[in-house]
Amino acid sequence: MSDHCVTCSDEGVPMRVVAVDSRQSTALCAAEDGSESTVQIELVEPVAEGDAVLVHAGTALVRL
16 A cells, blocks of 8 residues: 555655544544644544554544
């Protein structure tokens, strides 16, 4: 599976789930470089702390 978006060719970023807000369908995720961002998780729910996901454009696309 490619880690590039088929629409815009940007690269997906592997991230680790730090915390989940199931009410909002979002998760705080951390990249390998330590940066954190809140991402939508509707496509990969359910996820738990420690899960690895591939994130693109603020959305977790797949669990790794």
